[in-house]
C-alpha cells in the first residue's frame with residue numbers, strides 16, 4: 001500500500017520514526033511529509049533514510065512532479081503523527097500552506113490523525129471544534145492518550161503508542177495488520193503495457209498505466225510474499241521491496257516472466273501485452289510518402305504468454321492468474337467475453353474489467369469480476385486499485 005506519513009511539529013515527532021518502521025516492515029511504501037516546524041525536532045535525513053524516499057515539506061520542491069496533487073491522489077492511506085493543535089486547525093479550515101496540508105486536501109483515501117499536545121491545548125474549545133469539524137468530514141481523529149507530557153507534567157494529550165496508531169490506521173484500509181497468507185511464497189507479477197517498435201522512434205502501445213499490477217505487488221508484499229515485478233513501460237515508482245525487471249516489448253516480457261516463473265508459486269499476468277506486433281521494425285525512421293499514399297503495416301500475432309504458462313505450469317502446483325480488459329461489443333457483454341476467455345486460457349483465475357472511456361486503464365479506481373477456469377464468478381470487487389488487489393489475493397488464497 002502507498003502510505004503518506006505526515007509529521008507535525010511537536011516533541012512526539014521522534015515517535016513517528018517508530019510508526020514509519022512498523023509500516024515499512026509490514027511491506028508498505030511510505031512517503032514522509034514533515035512540516036517545517038517538525039524539522040526542529042527530527043531532521044529530514046532521518047525520514048529519508050528510514051523511508052528510502054525523499055521527504056519534502058514544501059509545495060515548491062520538485063515542482064514538475066506537482067507533488068501536492070500527486071502524493072495525495074495516489075495514496076491509499078494518510079496518517080499524521082503527531083497531529084499538533086496547529087495542524088488540526090489548518091486541516092479543519094482547509095489551509096494549503098505547506099505540502100502536508102495541501103496533500104490532505106487532495107487525498108481521497110482514509111485519513112487518520114493522531115493528536116499530541118499539552119492538555120490545555122487539547123481541551124481548548126477551538127481545538128475541540130476543529131476535531132469535531134474534521135470528524136464530521138470523515139477524517140479519523142484518534143483520542144490522545146493520558147500520561148507523561150513534554151516535561152514533568154502529565155495529563156491528556158500524549159501521542160498514542162506507535163503500534164496502536166499503526167493498528168488503527170491499517171484497520172481503516174482492511175484489517176489490523178492484514179492477512180500474511182503469502183509468507184514464503186514467490187509471486188511474479190507483470191504490469192504495464194508493452195510497446196512494439198515500428199521504427200527507431202515509433203511503437204504500437206496501449207493505455208495501461210501499470211497501477212493495478214503495482215497495487216498487486218504492494219498487496220503481495222504486505223501479505224509476506226517475495227515479489228518479482230516485471231514492469232513494461234510504467235512511470236510509477238515501484239514498491240521498494242519488489243525485485244524489479246523492466247521490459248519494453250511482449251517478447252522481452254515473455255522472457256522475463258518465464259525466467260522468474262521457474263520458481264514462482266503464483267504468476268499474475270496483469271500487464272496489457274500486445275496481441276500483435278509489426279512483422280518487421282524498420283531500422284531507420286519511416287518517412288512520409290511523396291505521393292501521399294497510405295502506409296500498410298503487417299502485424300503478426302505474439303505468443304499468448306498467459307495461455308502458455310497455464311498449459312506448461314513451469315513449477316508444480318503453480319497458480320496462474322490472468323486479466324481480461326474488455327470493452328463489450330454487439331456480440332457479447334464484458335462478462336460474456338470474459339467467460340469465453342476464462343475457458344480458453346486455462347488460467348486458475350481470470351480478472352475481468354471493463355475498459356475504455358475513463359474506465360480501467362490509467363484511472364485510480366477499478367471494478368472487476370473474478371472468474372474461475374470454468375468461467376464461473378468467484379468474487380467481484382470495486383474501489384481503489386489497492387482494495388481490488390486485496391480482493392484478488394483473497395480469491396487466490398481461496399484456491400489453496
Ligand code: C5P
Pocket residue numbers: 250269270271272273274275302303304305306307321322323324325
Ligand atoms: O487475450 P487478451 O490479450 O485479452 O488476454 C489478456 C490476458 O492475457 C492478460 O492476463 C495478459 O497479460 C495476457 N496476455 C499474454 N500474452 C499476450 C496477450 C495477453 O499473456 N500476448
